Amino acid sequence: MSQTLKAVRGTRDLLPPDTALWNRIEAAARDVFARYNFGEIRTPVFEETTLFARSVGEETDIVSKEMYTWEDRARAQSEKSQSLTLRPENTAGVVRAAIEHNLFESGQLQKLYYIGPQFRRERPQKGRYRQFYQIGAEVIGPPSSGSESPLRDAEILEMLATLLDELGITGWTLHLNSVGSSADRARYNETLRAALEPVAPKMCQDCQRRAVTNPLRVLDCKVPEDQPIIDALPKIADSLDEDSQAHFAAVRSALDAAGVPYTLNNRLVRGLDYYTRTTFEFTHRGLPPHGASSAGTPVLGAQNALLGGGRYDGLSEMLGGPRAPGIGFAIGLDRLVLTLQAQLDQNPAPRQLADAFIAPLGDAIDATKLQAINAAALVLARELRHKGLWIELGEGSFRLKKSFEAADKIARHIVILGEDELKSGILTVKNFSTGKQTKVPRAELAVFLSTPASE
Ligand code: HAM
Secondary structure: OOOOOOOOOOOOOOOOOOOHHHHHHOOOOOOOOHHHHOOEOOOEEEEEEEHHHHHHHOOOHHHHHOOOEEOOOOOOOOOOOEEEOOOOOOHHHHHHHHHHHOOHHHOOEEEEEEEEEOOOOOOOOOOOOOEEEEEEEEEOOOOHHHOHHHHHHHHHHHHHHHHHHHHOOOOEEEEEEOOHHHHHHHHHHHHHHHOOOOOOOHHHHHHHHHHHOHHHHHOOOOOHHHHHHHHHOOOOOHOOOOOHHHHHHHHHHHHHHOOOOEEEEOOOOOOOOEEEEEEEEEOOOOOOOOOOOOOOOOOOOOOOOOEEEOOOOOOHHOOOOOOOOOEEEEHHHHHHHHHHHHHHHHOOOOOEEEEEEEOOOOOOHHHHHHHHHHHHHHHHHHHHHOOOOOOOEEOOOOHHHHHHHHHHHEEEEEEEEOOOHHOOOOOEEEOOOOEOOOOOOOOHHHHHHHOEEEE
């Protein structure tokens, strides 16, 4: 016997009824995005490796350890082989697409959202997968479109608070920081490099390397022994120039005015290199923010954020495009589902049932009769479904008892359709919650099945 095959480690099949929750979240997100005037963008799931190396950064964990990269061989003389990568995130692809399609030329602010899979070779655990899903949005445009304004940052954060509230997520915290302009960051990197020199030898291997190559990344370290050393390092807030300080103050005051609560977190530098100025993460009760030393109670098993994002004022230029500041975020959809599931488990919703199960009463011996009654049942189901009812269709060769057993689990009513019913146009309907059996004329059936009074 051949070996059974399983989904690859870190990937999952999503099955009903769970997929209903995924769809509900995606629909709620699309609804909120429409109200904030965002349009959908769909970019390819794989891109040239260089795109991520240049934007996310060579020194980040994502690019240095976690990407699914392969050499795509040329299939014809006219083609070159090239290094391709399954997208580990979608911001780089969105900005690449905006440049490629000259979206910035209109002078308008581009407000784009996406929903789709991303791929990172991380150590799988609850809430962390190798194929995971993000719902994200980006606001980008030339400076003349107002893309640099702190109002854009506040609006994005207010939109996220609205989405989480409308989804019914309780107990979220917005962690907020500013990593300054690229000049501020460069200055801070040097300050950190100097401060790390004497202490780095006492730190973990990764930090020893980062202290030299990209000191900012030291702030992401989660090794418990390193935390007191990191807490004593100079703070990024002290390296911000006046403009960056004013920008951050304006973001905070707009959030205060809108009543969106937040917590300042000066270690929130995020794990991607393209960020400038505002950075943020939303955590759920028990999930500490990226790089925070407090362990918290990992309600969902994962030690990470529900979503993250920030400003990336230089990304377009890094990818060869015009100056086009931007800000965006990505929600970890898998984690949002886990959070909502955990909440729903405490307060389960009643199971959704079909309006009716149609049970054709066929003749198991006479194939012609069976075929005729099955076809008649399909016609009845079609009629009712076209009227908006949720119908499950049985099978004429089933004994009546088997049809009742199947129907009882999935529908509120069973409609019996035998030869007599077909001739008379009067159908027998049983309501499972009341146990009542009623004769209903076919013309009145849809109304009968959808009226609560029929219970
Ligand atoms: P990120 O922080 O790398 O940012 O990912 C955003 C969110 O995706 C995380 O907060 C987490 O919820 C989810 N996530 C990340 N990795 C995994 C995983 N292995 N399994 C499950 N969920 C995961 C970005 O990706 C940026 N592109 C966000 C952004 C958009 N910044 C500006 N615009």
